[in-house]
Amino acid sequence: MEPKPPPRRWRLLRLLGIVLTALLVLFISGLLLGDRLTPKAIGAPSHALPLQDQQTLIDRALVPVLAEHPGQSGAIYLSEGLEAYAARSIITRQAGRSLDLQYYMWHDDMVGHLLAHDVYQAAERGVRVRLLLDDMNTQGLDPQMMALDKHPNIEIRLYNPFRNRDGLWRLLEMVQRAFSINHRMHNKAWIADGRVAIVGGRNIGEEYFDARPDVNFRDLDLLLAGPVAADASTVFDQFWNSDAVVPIAALQFSTDQQLGNFITQAERDARQQKALPYLQRVRARFDDAYLSERLALHWTADIHVHSDPPRKRGNADRADWLVTRLAEVLLGARHKSLLISPYFVPGAAGTKALVRQVQDGVQVGVVTNSLAANDVAAVHSGYMHYRRPLVAGGVQLHELRSHGHPEKASTFGSSGASLHTKAFVVDDRRGFVGSFNLDPRSAYLNTEMGVLFDDPVLAARLRQEYLRLAGPELSYWVYLDRDHELRWLDRTHTPAIALRTEPDTTWMQRATTRVISWLPLESQL
Structure with missing residues (x-):
């Protein structure tokens, strides 16, 4: 008498087990071998060509x-x-x-x-x-x-x-x-x-x-x-x-x-x-x-380009990392700190530092993307944890209105945000413009670069950009009502209208973002 073939569900489970085992072996091999799996650099060294006075x-x-x-x-x-x-x-x-x-x-x-x-x-x-x-x-x-x-x-x-x-x-x-x-x-x-x-x-x-x-x-x-x-x-x-x-x-x-x-x-x-x-x-x-x-260039002496090192790993010395340099400037604010970041995930330490600055008499303002304007729901899910403590601590928080098609936003991709500027201005003198988002990925995973300056004219022009982005036509003002609930103030109306949910979003967008926020993803955002 021939043995009965195993039920179909057991065959599927066995196949799934084989696939998962193969992926696990693949992953472990990469973990053990590390960089030895990457292609090796074989390019001949070269450097910037010397400057000439009249060549070009x-x-x-x-x-x-x-x-x-x-x-x-x-x-x-x-x-x-x-x-x-x-x-x-x-x-x-x-x-x-x-x-x-x-x-x-x-x-x-x-x-x-x-x-x-x-x-x-x-x-x-x-x-x-x-x-x-x-x-x-x-x-x-x-x-x-x-x-x-x-x-x-x-x-x-x-x-x-x-x-x-x-x-x-x-x-x-x-x-x-x-x-x-x-x-x-x-x-x-x-x-x-x-x-x-x-x-x-x-x-x-x-x-x-x-x-x-x-x-x-x-x-x-x-x-x-x-x-x-x-x-x-x-x-x-x-x-x-x-x-x-x-x-x-x-x-x-x-x-x-x-x-x-x-x-x-x-x-x-x-x-x-x-x-x-x-x-x-x-x-x-x-x-x-x-x-x-x-071009009518503005001329200044205190302006420099800075970058992370090409190899940036968690156990390395962080003294020459861009995040270290930027944190020093931001924490040195005495009366004003205005931040623009499309992806804003300050973390517990960053939130505490910003609130402490407010307590010390510093005006702290942030412009970032609203959920409707944000193209990466996972990033917004990380940011949303810190919104309430920031606003409760006196940080002036503005979220950019939707411009485009937020329903096409992806979970991890980058294809629909309204805001992409990454900049800040401190005490109407010092400022930064570059590629650095105020989030863990820019701080600890990606290499980033940008321009740091100490110049009142450049700072004034950057402050104008912040005020334009934070203005009623482009942004909602986020605040807490008397019941300590988050609200979004639409100041384009007279009187202004207080919105009780994330503006210009569907319940599916809000639900998806909430579910993602439960996952341990913040270090990757």
């Missing part, structure tokens, strides 16, 4: 102006998307020596193609181009990146790259290297001829430059000219030559056809109707006096 158009424009401002650097905010695009395009077209570009994301879209084509044209003129990208968001971009990398004047390197470039194997590698793959390079810098740098919050993609009707980020960069640009070049060299970075040519191969396809696509994008305002802005601004006169 940028040299000739800036050297006389720098002589009029000895020991100082020029700076100007780039808040409008069109202007931020034009600034990158123009300094790229005027570069004659080098372009060093460092970004977390470079999207495969119209803006990404147009700026990449500017970079390619610079290489055609003989400019040396070094492009450093974080590898987390490059899946599917290898053909375009390899097309550029094939040019003799262009080299592309990837930070903490995947060995497997796409498909299921890439996903399995993510599981195996769960701990090491979690460390990403969030830096953002565009450096031309070693004399001009754009540093701030923008990645390269349509939503960061107001080119998408459904998703537009409110963001901020600083264009820097003069000695401070050398700080950005030093940061770039540290990353470019670190053992966390691998040339893309060591991971993938290229063909002549890929380069031809890239040029064709870029030229096709330039003919799109939505590209017209961007190309027109470049043409309107482009002239020899763009840097020296048209």
Whole structure:
């Protein structure tokens, strides 16, 4: 008599057990082997090219102006998307020596193609181009990146790259290297001829430059000219030559056809109707006096670019971490501290520090995304724990209204927020603009960079940006009513309307966020 086959449910359970065991073995192997699983850095060292007085158009424009401002650097905010695009395009077209570009994301879209084509044209003129990208968001971009990398004047390197470039194997590698793959390079810098740098919050993609009707980020960069640009070049060299970075040519191969396809696509994008305002802005601004006169740079001595080290691990010495430097500035506030952060998860210690400042007589204000404006529900779930103690402690909390399609927000992704600016101003003098969110991920997992200054003029302009974002037209004021319940005040009405639930959200959004808040995810946010 033949034995009966096991019930179907037992077969499914056994299969599930095998899969889970395989994943566990995969994960443990990654935990034990650690960084030995990552591709090895094999790129030849290189460094920023020495400055010349008259070699390039940028040299000739800036050297006389720098002589009029000895020991100082020029700076100007780039808040409008069109202007931020034009600034990158123009300094790229005027570069004659080098372009060093460092970004977390470079999207495969119209803006990404147009700026990449500017970079390619610079290489055609003989400019040396070094492009450093974080590898987390490059899946599917290898053909375009390899097309550029094939040019003799262009080299592309990837930070903490995947060995497997796409498909299921890439996903399995993510599981195996769960701990090491979690460390990403969030830096953002565009450096031309070693004399001009754009540093701030923008990645390269349509939503960061107001080119998408459904998703537009409110963001901020600083264009820097003069000695401070050398700080950005030093940061770039540290990353470019670190053992966390691998040339893309060591991971993938290229063909002549890929380069031809890239040029064709870029030229096709330039003919799109939505590209017209961007190309027109470049043409309107482009002239020899763009840097020296048209931008009306503000000149100051106390301004510097700072960054985390390329390797940033929890057991390392944190003295040179950006979070240490920023905390020192913020905790030194004497009368005013105004913070702008799209992702705001201050933690218990940060909340306690901010409330203590209020008790010491410091005005503390925060602008962040509301749930409807936030594109990452998991981040809002971490932030919501601290909202009540912050407001109860006297912190002035403003949440940006929804602009776009919050129903498309993802749990962990990044595709729909209204606010993307990361900045603060302290005591109307000291300030910061960069890539650093006020959350655990920026503090302890990602590498970050930005501009720190001590200058009343730059501080006043940043304070104006804070007040604009915190104003009634753009934000709700969060407060506690007499029953100690959170309320959102809509000040666009007369009289103002107090809302009892998270504005502009559905019950499903609120429920999802609440459930996520119960999970132990805060250290990853």
